[in-house]
Amino acid sequence: MSRSRVVIALLSVVLAIVLQTTLFGSGRIQPLGVAPALVTLVVVLVAPYLETEYHLLLGFTAGILIDLVGSGTLGIWAMTMTGVAYASSRLRARFVQGPLLIGAVVFVLTILSQTMFVLLSTLFGQNTIAEPELLSKILLPAVWNLLLSFPMIWVFKILYKPRERRFAV
Amino acid sequence: MIPSSGRRFDRATILFLALVAVGFIVATFDVRSDQDSVANVLREGTQSIFTPLQKGVDWVTSPVVGFVDGVSNLAGLRDENERLRSQLRASEAQLRETDALEEKVTQLELINGLTVSDDLTTVTARLYSTGVTAFDNVRYIDKGSNDGVVAGQAVVDEDGLVGRVELVSANDARIRLITDPIVSVGVRVQTTNETGIVSGRGDGPLRLEMFRALQPVYENALVVTDGSRFPPGIVVGTVMTTEKAEVGFVLRTDVEPAALLSQVDFVKVILGWSPVDAVVENNENLVRNTTTTTSPPEGGDG
Numbered sequence: 391m392s393r394s395r396v397v398i399a400l401l402s403v404v405l406a407i408v409l410q411t412t413l414f415g416s417g418r419i420q421p422l423g424v425a426p427a428l429v430t431l432v433v434v435l436v437a438p439y440l441e442t443e444y445h446l447l448l449g450f451t452a453g454i455l456i457d458l459v460g461s462g463t464l465g466i467w468a469m470t471m472t473g474v475a476y477a478s479s480r481l482r483a484r485f486v487q488g489p490l491l492i493g494a495v496v497f498v499l500t501i502l503s504q505t506m507f508v509l510l511s512t513l514f515g516q517n518t519i520a521e522p523e524l525l526s527k528i529l530l531p532a533v534w535n536l537l538l539s540f541p542m543i544w545v546f547k548i549l550y551k552p553r554e555r556r557f558a559v
Numbered sequence: 560m561i562p563s564s565g566r567r568f569d570r571a572t573i574l575f576l577a578l579v580a581v582g583f584i585v586a587t588f589d590v591r592s593d594q595d596s597v598a599n600v601l602r603e604g605t606q607s608i609f610t611p612l613q614k615g616v617d618w619v620t621s622p623v624v625g626f627v628d629g630v631s632n633l634a635g636l637r638d639e640n641e642r643l644r645s646q647l648r649a650s651e652a653q654l655r656e657t658d659a660l661e662e663k664v665t666q667l668e669l670i671n672g673l674t675v676s677d678d679l680t681t682v683t684a685r686l687y688s689t690g691v692t693a694f695d696n697v698r699y700i701d702k703g704s705n706d707g708v709v710a711g712q713a714v715v716d717e718d719g720l721v722g723r724v725e726l727v728s729a730n731d732a733r734i735r736l737i738t739d740p741i742v743s744v745g746v747r748v749q750t751t752n753e754t755g756i757v758s759g760r761g762d763g764p765l766r767l768e769m770f771r772a773l774q775p776v777y778e779n780a781l782v783v784t785d786g787s788r789f790p791p792g793i794v795v796g797t798v799m800t801t802e803k804a805e806v807g808f809v810l811r812t813d814v815e816p817a818a819l820l821s822q823v824d825f826v827k828v829i830l831g832w833s834p835v836d837a838v839v840e841n842n843e844n845l846v847r848n849t850t851t852t853t854s855p856p857e858g859g860d861g
Contacts, residue, residue, distance in 0.1 A: 404612070407609070407691055408609065408612045408613055408616050409616065410691050410692075411609075411613055411688040411689050411690065411691055411699075412613050412616045412617040412620060412687070412688055412689075413616065413620045413623070413624065415688060415689030415690075416689040416690075416698075416820075416821050417686075417689070417821050417822050417823065417824070418620075418624045418689075419623075419624060419627050423821075424693050425693065427692065429691065442570075442571040442574075443570065443571060443574055446571065446574050446575055446578060447574075447578075449578075450578045450581075450582070453582070454585075455605065456691045456692065458601055458602050458605040458606075459602075459605060459606065459609060459690065459691050460690040460691045460692060460694075460695040460697065461690050461694075461695045461696050461697040461735060461739060462694065462695065463586050463589050463590055464585050464586060464588075464589035464598045464601075464602075465581075465582040465583065465584070465585030465586030465587075465588075465589060466582070466586055467691075467692075468578070468581075468582040468585065469578075469579050469582035469583065469586070472575060472578045472579055472582065473575075473579070476571070476572075476575045479571070507692070507694065508694075510586075511694070514586055514587075514590055515590065516740060516741075517740050517760075517761070518694055518761065520760065520761070521694065521760070521761035521762055522760065522761065522762050522763040522764075523762065523763070527693040527694065531693065
């Protein structure tokens with residue numbers, strides 16, 4: 391396992407968090423009032439380039455960072471993103487079928503991650519399930535992620551090109 | 560069922576379950592820990608790493624945000640102008656009424672010997688970052704302990720209360736918005752002077768609860784802080800629905816936050832005031848009023 395692959399994935403997660411909290415932060419670029427879930431997008435799209443164990447650790451780290459920068463209970467996004475990493479690493483063998491299928495996986499996993507977060511944070515007493523416009527907060531990031539997934543697939547292809555070696559199961 | 564790559568699959572699944580378990584333990588620990596917990600130290604540490612990156616990206620991307628804002632607002636600009644013009648006319652009329660009321664208040668204060676503390680110092684700060692997801696109710700400001708900011712202070716903008724300072728480092732601080740479900744603010748309905756508690760619901764309107772209300776609250780009534788935690792008189796919002804008071808029942812209604820929380824760019828942190836000041840101030844007023852009541856009237860029976 392090349393160390394540079396993990397470093398690229400980790401830097402992508404950090405960049406996604408920085409962009410999410412600045413460029414796509416509240417009051418900035420948020421089409422229809424909700425921003426894309428960039429970290430989820432990155433965690434799904436790096437699946438073909440990392441071994442499952444590293445991918446799971448990346449998902450967990452990304453989730454912990456979201457928790458630390460955000461306002462919720464620590465650990466909830468960590469659990470959620472680990473789930474996203476696990477599901478996407480299981481599905482990565484199908485990623486070779488083309489960008490449309492990757493887009494569909496991104497769309498479904500974003501919805502699942504947002505839903506999982508709502509359920510878990512409600513379980514931990516945050517009453518997130520009672521938030522106004524909950525449906526749009528779950529669905530819209532998935533739509534934006536679907537649209538962003540096509541250019542991002544290309545970006546990751548370029549980033550990982552010299553290190554091309556797939557770890558499909 | 561074990562797939563062909565059995566061993567690897569098992570290892571991955573075990574690691575997945577272990578990480579979820581770690582996440583669960585961390586969450587339980589965070590829920591049960593207090594304000595000065597290890598989690599908050601970690602939050603401060605993480606934020607200090609992210610702050611330079613966020614400030615840099617914010618600086619680079621702010622023209623892009625401005626451009627996108629401009630393009631998206633172009634269509635509605637004419638309507639917005641018209642709406643603002645009519646709003647301005649209404650505000651001017653309201654201002655004239657307020658001037659008259661202010662004069663009356665000054666006279667009443669003089670008569671009753673009351674003083675309003677005008678010595679609250681503030682520091683202006685710029686928001687440079689927000690939470691990561693749509694469910695986060697935090698903002699980061701570019702002023703910290705070096706500027707006198709401490710945890711618990713009220714954060715306001717020109718419209719009203721925005722939130723309270725939660726975590727502070729040397730040059731920046733994290734504020735929790737009033738819309739966060741864990742934030743509660745002691746308030747007073749200005750028309751009836753009755754007190755209650757306003758709490759966040761994640762987004763949108765706030766929930767006002769009044770436990771011993773005797774009078775109804777009417778739509779558009781102004782809700783201000785009562786001085787229990789934040790300085791008194793800061794506008795929190797306006798009542799959205801008229802609600803009657805019933806003896807033995809909690810009066811519940813919605814309050815529209817005065818501050819447009821999704822569009823806040825600059826805020827003021829109110830320094831030099833703490834709930835302790837409120838207690839001292841209230842006690843002083845109490846003593847002053849008691850003295851006034853018990854002292855014999857001039858020219859009385861002697």
